[in-house]
Amino acid sequence: MTGVVTGGWEFVWAAYGxxxxxxxxxxxxxxxxxxxxxxxxxx
Amino acid sequence: MxxxxxxxxxxxxxxxxWIALGAGLVLLAIGTYQGLFVAPPEHYMGEVQRIMYVHVxxxxxxxxxxxxxxxxxxxxxxxxxxxxxxRLEAAIEMGVLLSLLLCIQGAIWAKxxxxxxxDWDPRLTTTAVMLVAFVGIxxxxxxxxxxxxxxxxxxxxxxxxxxxxPIVYFSVQWWNSLHQxxxxxxxxxxxMVTPLRINSFGMLFLLFAFTSLRSQIARRRLAAExxxxxxxxxxxxxxxxx
Numbered sequence: 169m170t171g172v173v174t175g176g177w178e179f180v181w182a183a184y185g186x187x188x189x190x191x192x193x194x195x196x197x198x199x200x201x202x203x204x205x206x207x208x209x210x211x
Numbered sequence: 212m213x214x215x216x217x218x219x220x221x222x223x224x225x226x227x228x229w230i231a232l233g234a235g236l237v238l239l240a241i242g243t244y245q246g247l248f249v250a251p252p253e254h255y256m257g258e259v260q261r262i263m264y265v266h267v268x269x270x271x272x273x274x275x276x277x278x279x280x281x282x283x284x285x286x287x288x289x290x291x292x293x294x295x296x297x298r299l300e301a302a303i304e305m306g307v308l309l310s311l312l313l314c315i316q317g318a319i320w321a322k323x324x325x326x327x328x329x330d331w332d333p334r335l336t337t338t339a340v341m342l343v344a345f346v347g348i349x350x351x352x353x354x355x356x357x358x359x360x361x362x363x364x365x366x367x368x369x370x371x372x373x374x375x376x377p378i379v380y381f382s383v384q385w386w387n388s389l390h391q392x393x394x395x396x397x398x399x400x401x402x403m404v405t406p407l408r409i410n411s412f413g414m415l416f417l418l419f420a421f422t423s424l425r426s427q428i429a430r431r432r433l434a435a436e437x438x439x440x441x442x443x444x445x446x447x448x449x450x451x452x453x
Contacts, residue, residue: 176259176323183262183319184243187269187312191417194308195232198424202225205431 218294218430228423235416242268242409250402259323264406266316267394268414273309276302276418277345277376284369287362293433296362299369300352301425303345305418310342325389333382334390341379344372358436 246264253260280302287295317335318328329335348368355361383392396404 172255173257173259173323176257179259179319179323180247180261183316184247184265186315186319187265188239190308190312195421198421198428201428202424205428208431 218292218297218433220427220430220434224423225427228420228427231416231423232420235413235420238409238413238416240413242406242411242413245409246406250406251400253403256324259320262316262320263403264410266313266320267407268411269309269313269316271411272414272418273306273313274376274380275415276306276309276422277341277373279422280306280345280369281373281376284366284373287366288370293358293362293437294430296358296366297426297429297433298422299362299366300429301422303348303352303365303369304425305422307342307345307349309418310338310345314338314342330389332389333386334379334388337375337379337382341372341375344375345369348372358433 242264246261250261250264252258280299283295283299283302286292287299314335317338321330322328348365351368352361352365355364380393382388383390399407
C-alpha cells in the first residue's frame with residue numbers, strides 16, 4: 169500500500185464518455201423538439 | 212401590470228445559441244485533449260485525477276445554472292413576465308442535468324480513490340439533496356397544467372430550493388468531508404489550470420446554448436397554452452339549417 173493510485177484509465181474514459189454521451193443526447197433531443205415545435209407552428 | 216402575452220419566439224436567440232454551441236464544442240475538444248494527453252498525471256491520484264477536467268467544470272456550471280434559475284424565479288415573481296418562466300424551466304433542466312452528471316462523474320472518481328462509489332459525506336449528501344429538490348420542481352412543472360399556477364409554484368419552490376446551493380458549495384469548509392476543498396489557480400499546477408479553464412468556458416458556452424434553445428421550446432409551448440380559445444364556429448348554425 170503506497171497510497172498512490174496506479175492505472176485507472178478505464179475510470180477516466182467512463183467519466184468523459186458518459187458526460188459527452190449524455191450531453192450529445194440532450195442536444196439532439198433539444199434540436200428535434202425545436203424542429204417539431206417549429207413545424208407545428210408553421211402548420 | 213401582468214404581461215399576459217406569451218413571450219415571442221426569437222430566431223435571433225436560436226442563431227446565437229447555435230454559434231455558442233459550436234464555440235463550446237471546439238473549446239471542450241481542445242480542453243479535453245489537453246486534460247487527457249498534455250497535462251501531467253497527479254502525484255497521488257495518477258491518471259484518475261484527469262476526471263477533474265470534466266468534473267469541476269460540470270460542478271461550476273451546474274451551480275451557475277441553478278443560480279440563474281433562482282434569478283429567473285425572482286424575476287418572474289417580481290415582473291410577472293412569461294419570458295422568465297420559460298428561462299426558469301430551461302435553467303432548472305440544465306441544472307438538474309449537470310448535477311446528475313456531476314454525481315455520476317464523482318462516483319466514478321470516488322471508486323479508485325476512496326474505494327467506494329458513494330459515501331454519505333457532507334458534500335455528496337448535500338449535492339444529492341440539491342438534485343432531488345430540483346428534480347421535484349421539474350416534476351411539479353410537469354404535473355401542473357395551469358400555466359399561471361405552474362409558474363408561481365415553481366418560482367416559489369426554486370427560491371426555497373436554492374438554499375441548498377450555497378450549502379453544497381460551503382459543505383467542504385463547514386464540515387469534515389472526504390471531498391477535497393475547492394481548488395484555485397494558486398493551489399493547482401499551471402499545466403493543470405489550462406485544460407480546467409478551457410473546459411470550464413466550453414461547458415459555459417454549452418450551458419448558454421442549451422438553456423437558450425430549451426427556453427425557446429418553452430416559449431413556444433407557453434404561446435400555445437396562453438393563446439385565447441378559438442371563437443365559436445358556425446357549426447351550430449349550419450346544424451340548425453339541416
